[in-house]
Amino acid sequence: MTENEIKKIYELKEEGKGYYAIATLLSLSPSSVKSFLLRHPKSELEIVHHCKNCGAAISQFSDGRIKRFCSLKCHRDYWNKHRKIADRKSTYQCECEECHKVFTSYGGKRRFCSRTCFQQNESRKWGNKNG
Ligand SMILES: [Zn+2]
Numbered sequence: 001m002t003e004n005e006i007k008k009i010y011e012l013k014e015e016g017k018g019y020y021a022i023a024t025l026l027s028l029s030p031s032s033v034k035s036f037l038l039r040h041p042k043s044e045l046e047i048v049h050h051c052k053n054c055g056a057a058i059s060q061f062s063d064g065r066i067k068r069f070c071s072l073k074c075h076r077d078y079w080n081k082h083r084k085i086a087d088r089k090s091t092y093q094c095e096c097e098e099c100h101k102v103f104t105s106y107g108g109k110r111r112f113c114s115r116t117c118f119q120q121n122e123s124r125k126w127g128n129k130n131g
């Protein structure tokens with residue numbers, strides 16, 4: 001069952017349609033619509049959440065908390081993947097030549113913490129030359 005079909009099921013149910021009518025309209029089997037609605041009663045009408053790692057639909061906690069992963073394994077896999085991506089970018093601690101603030105630079109060393117500091121430094125250079 002796709003997310004779209006699930007949304008439609010709830011919509012049609014809201015309109016007062018029965019399992020059989022819903023199933024016919026969506027070309028699904030009445031028994032699967034019925035069992036779906038029994039497992040997912042009206043109180044869970046909100047959007048179906050999918051596992052951020054494998055994309056499987058997740059049945060949510062009954063107390064309203066939102067589960068983002070179908071299993072602990074998916075949770076771990078997801079964060080492992082993302083940590084690796086973050087590690088690939090090396091970080092450098094640099095001191096700005098203009099304001100002398102220590103800042104973190106990604107992927108290479110930089111002389112200035114910001115474009116403003118770079119411009120200030122440039123304009124002073126030009127100012128000295130003119131004055
Ligand atoms: Zn998963």
Ligand SMILES: [Zn+2]
Nearest residue numbers: 096099113117
């Ligand atoms: Zn600076």
